[in-house]
Amino acid sequence: MGFFAAPAPPAVACDVSFHLPTPRATSRPRPSRSSSPLPLPPELVLSIIEHAACPDGTPHQTLLCHCALVCKAWSLAAQKLLFTSVSLRSQRACDAFLAATDPCTPKGRTLRDAVVRLSAVIDHNQPRGLSQHALAVAVSRCARLYDLTLSLYGRACSTTQRMRRPAPSFDDWTLSQLLAGPRISSLQFTNWSDNSHALAQLLAVWPSLHSLSITGSTPPEPPSPFLSPFPGILSSLRMNFQSLPSLEFLNWLTHTAALRILEFEREPPTQVLQALVDAHGAGIHSLALPACTQHEHARAVQRCTQLRELRIESLGPCVAARVLRALPASVRHVALGVDMNTPLQLLVDLVKARGGEQGEALRVLTLYTMNGGEKHVLLNPLKMACAVKGVQMRVVGDVGTFREQLRGDPVPTWSFPRVKSLSNIYIMRSGSSVS
Numbered sequence: 001m002g003f004f005a006a007p008a009p010p011a012v013a014c015d016v017s018f019h020l021p022t023p024r025a026t027s028r029p030r031p032s033r034s035s036s037p038l039p040l041p042p043e044l045v046l047s048i049i050e051h052a053a054c055p056d057g058t059p060h061q062t063l064l065c066h067c068a069l070v071c072k073a074w075s076l077a078a079q080k081l082l083f084t085s086v087s088l089r090s091q092r093a094c095d096a097f098l099a100a101t102d103p104c105t106p107k108g109r110t111l112r113d114a115v116v117r118l119s120a121v122i123d124h125n126q127p128r129g130l131s132q133h134a135l136a137v138a139v140s141r142c143a144r145l146y147d148l149t150l151s152l153y154g155r156a157c158s159t160t161q162r163m164r165r166p167a168p169s170f171d172d173w174t175l176s177q178l179l180a181g182p183r184i185s186s187l188q189f190t191n192w193s194d195n196s197h198a199l200a201q202l203l204a205v206w207p208s209l210h211s212l213s214i215t216g217s218t219p220p221e222p223p224s225p226f227l228s229p230f231p232g233i234l235s236s237l238r239m240n241f242q243s244l245p246s247l248e249f250l251n252w253l254t255h256t257a258a259l260r261i262l263e264f265e266r267e268p269p270t271q272v273l274q275a276l277v278d279a280h281g282a283g284i285h286s287l288a289l290p291a292c293t294q295h296e297h298a299r300a301v302q303r304c305t306q307l308r309e310l311r312i313e314s315l316g317p318c319v320a321a322r323v324l325r326a327l328p329a330s331v332r333h334v335a336l337g338v339d340m341n342t343p344l345q346l347l348v349d350l351v352k353a354r355g356g357e358q359g360e361a362l363r364v365l366t367l368y369t370m371n372g373g374e375k376h377v378l379l380n381p382l383k384m385a386c387a388v389k390g391v392q393m394r395v396v397g398d399v400g401t402f403r404e405q406l407r408g409d410p411v412p413t414w415s416f417p418r419v420k421s422l423s424n425i426y427i428m429r430s431g432s433s434v435s
Contacts, residue, residue, distance in 0.1 A: 039073055046077040050422055057409060057420035059084055080110065084425060085117040086142075090126065094134045101141055115142040116428040117149070124155040124167055124193075136174045140181035146428035147186040147410055150202075152216075154193030167193035170201050183208040185431060186410035191216035203253075207232040211410040212253075215240035215265070222248040229255035235412060238288075240265035244272055254279065260412075263288035263311075265403070270296045277303050285309065286416060288406075291316075298322045309416035311335040311406060313368060313399065317343055324350055333416040335366035335406055337373070337399075344378035348385050355389025364417055366394045368402040 049067055053060045059081050067078035083101075088094045101115075102108035118139065123129045139145060154165030170178075187209050189199055199220045203209070209232045214220070219241050234257040239245075250272065259280040264273075267290050277284070277300045286309040292298060293316030301310065301323050308330050314337050315323065324346045327334070331354070338344065347365070354362040365386060367373075374397065386393040396402045408418025411427050 042073070042077065045073055046080070049074065049077050050081060053078070053081060054084075054422050054425070057422055057424055076107065076110065080114040083111045083114040085119070086115050087119040088130055088135070088138060089121045089123075091128050091130055091134055094130055094138055097138060098141065103141070112141055113144050114429075116144055116146045116425060118142060118145055118147070119149040121151045121153070122167075123151075123153040125153060132168075132170055132174045133177075136177035136181075140177050143182055144429050145182040145184055146431060147188070147211075148184050149188040149190075151190040152193050152195070152198055154195065165193045167195040167198070169195060169197050175201060175205060178202075178205045185209060185428075186211040186213075188213040189215075191218050194218060196221035203230055203232070210234060210412065211236040211261075213238040213240075214245075217242050219243055219245040220249050222246050222252070229253075231256060233258055235259060236261035236263075236410065238263040238265070239268075242266070244268055247272060247275055250276065251279075259284055261286040265290060267291045270294065273297065273300050282306065285414075286418075287311070290314065292319060292323060295319060295322070302326050304328075307331050308414075309333040309335070311366075313337040313402070315342065317341055320346055327354075329354075331362060333364040333366070334362065335368070335402070335417070337368045337370055337402075338376060338379075339369075339371040339373045340376060342373065342376065344376055344382055348378060348382050351382065351385045351389055351391050355386065355391040362391055364392045364394070366396070366402070366406065366417065368399060369395060369397050370399070 049064070053063045053067065061082065064078045064082045068075050068082065070078075086097060088097060100108065101112040103112060120130060120135050120138070122132060122135060135150075139148065152167055154167035184206055185208060187202065187206060189202060189212075191198060191214075196218050199214060207230070212234055215238075222245075229251075230253050234254060237254065237257070237259060238261075244266075254276070257280065259276070260283060262276060262280070262284055263286070265288075273289075274296065281300070281303040282305060284304045285306060287301065287304055287307060288311040289297065289301075290312075291314040292301065292312045293314065295318075298319040301307075305328055307328055310323075310327065310331060310333075312323075312335070320343050324334075327350070334347075334350070336342070336347070351362065351365065356362070365382075369376075373379075374395070383393055385391075394405075396405065406417050409420050409424040409428070411424050411431070
């Protein structure tokens, strides 16, 4: 019947089984967990705390105290910043400071080397006040001290003639200890006693000074004509006396100076201002006056031909045009007090003519508003002119804030306005040495 009609072959039963082994699950090694996280390097911890607690160069005391209590890794870093600026107002505070900076311990040496600013008060009216011997020991302990702020108060005693505030001069032991200590670069001395010799004693100890601030009620006594001029090369001088020192003393003090910054907090006599400007006007970069209302003051400002900063708290309308229109091209910062009578149109014209962010141009304008100055009709046009020309404009309403904001750290600088910054702390820490 043909090939396709053949019967199919019989089916054969086969016993077939499959064995498919499943692969064994391999366990991966788990990473071992350490019992505690790796600590941050001390340098990184210090950098974090510095930028958090010292954004403007002034240590935030409360925050640093809290940081010092977090853990051991933070404690020493926070304490180093706390000891950057130390204030001693009593013998008890001085004893605690000397115990904390014990040079026989590693921590004491670390905290001792952290001090760059020291503020001390010698008040002879206080029963447990700081003594001059304790001050000398504390200063000599700070190997990297850069800036010393010292306030001297005499003992109050009434007489039939007047109220006197006598205070003893620094004795030989104190002066020898100070002389053997650090060669500081900045001194801020306030004298509210009848002792007119104390400043001359301190200047003899530290001819290394380049920044000097002297305030108080008692002007320094003119030195003996047989004494040689002060050998220090002052670059910054600030004065605030109820009556200014004599011209003889100022000539003795600034004979070898190279003044770059000259600041008066009280209106100086015309004769004093003219004498200092005649001697140092060509090199002055920053001039600060509480008032400029006379033509003699305006002429003194004009003789400062290299000004980078001019600060005047009260500018008389009769001399405003003479001062502002004659400013040299080197001016970078102008700070003025503004009331309702201030001719702000002169400032608007100055910003439009000199304003700019680069090159030889005005960069910052700081205004202190007083007696309704915040309502001046030209204040908003001045803000618009600053915005267009790229000039930073700052407005404050308190004279204390105005002065403090512009003072800056006492370090050499070519940039104005001066600032307080963390980098300046490093400069101060590396700029002092021990004799």
